[in-house]
Amino acid sequence: EAGVAQSPRYKIIEKRQSVAFWCNPISGHATLYWYQQILGQGPKLLIQFQNNGVVDDSQLPKDRFSAERLKGVDSTLKIQPAKLEDSAVYLCASSLVSGPYEQYFGPGTRLTVT
Amino acid sequence: AQSVTQLDSHVSVSEGTPVLLRCNYSSSYSPSLFWYVQHPNKGLQLLLKYTSAATLVKGINGFEAEFKKSETSFHLTKPSAHMSDAAEYFCVVTGGSQGNLIFGKGTKLSVKP
Numbered sequence: 001e002a003g004v005a006q007s008p009r010y011k012i013i014e015k016r017q018s019v020a021f022w023c024n025p026i027s028g029h030a031t032l033y034w035y036q037q038i039l040g041q042g043p044k045l046l047i048q049f050q051n052n053g054v055v056d057d058s059q060l061p062k063d064r065f066s067a068e069r070l071k072g073v074d075s076t077l078k079i080q081p082a083k084l085e086d087s088a089v090y091l092c093a094s095s096l097v098s099g100p101y102e103q104y105f106g107p108g109t110r111l112t113v114t
Numbered sequence: 115a116q117s118v119t120q121l122d123s124h125v126s127v128s129e130g131t132p133v134l135l136r137c138n139y140s141s142s143y144s145p146s147l148f149w150y151v152q153h154p155n156k157g158l159q160l161l162l163k164y165t166s167a168a169t170l171v172k173g174i175n176g177f178e179a180e181f182k183k184s185e186t187s188f189h190l191t192k193p194s195a196h197m198s199d200a201a202e203y204f205c206v207v208t209g210g211s212q213g214n215l216i217f218g219k220g221t222k223l224s225v226k227p
Binding site (some may be wrong): 043 | 156159160163208217218
């Protein structure tokens with residue numbers, strides 16, 4: 001079974017530029033998550049999708065971050081414009097359903113904003 | 115609100131000696147608790163989970179954890195460390211209306227030959 005795919009693996013941009021990350025979850029997983037992991041900290045949930053609907057985006061900085069999951073399969077996370085403090089690893093995860101169940105994580109995208 | 119505190123940011127052990135990674139949790143209701151492991155340049159992987167069944171939970175690669183409600187702890191142990199165990203370990207509690215995962219800050223485990 002293929003795991004969660006993410007691209008790109010690494011990205012370096014200058015502040016005020018825009019960037020997009022892509023995630024393809026495990027086939028059949030209805031729930032998709034985006035996390036931000038700043039160096040030295042645990043992952044923090046940014047947004048959760050159930051199929052193609054947003055379930056929780058309470059910690060998403062909506063003035064600069066946006067995400068979509070068209071057709072309920074793959075998803076993109078965008079940052080525009082980027083700030084220095086957005087430097088982090090962005091993790092995508094998926095699970096069969098919402099709730100206290102195992103989430104399967106992708107390898108992440110390491111973003112550096114200079 | 116739910117939260118976890120990992121008491122050590124870095125633990126160093128010798129190969130073949132026991133491992134203890136400490137985690138305390140805070141929850142207003144009976145929580146689900148997890149331990150995840152993150153190897154360098156790899157995705158997070160579930161080690162084990164507690165969901166109100168047996169208080170002693172066995173996971174992959176010889177790890178286990180014991181849920182102690184009176185101490186609000188969920189420490190991770192392994193009898194004998196292996197070099198391949200060197201990684202970052204995260205204690206996780208579920209929270210919020212959707213049961214989302216709330217991660218601790220992580221404990222980096224180093225294993226010396």
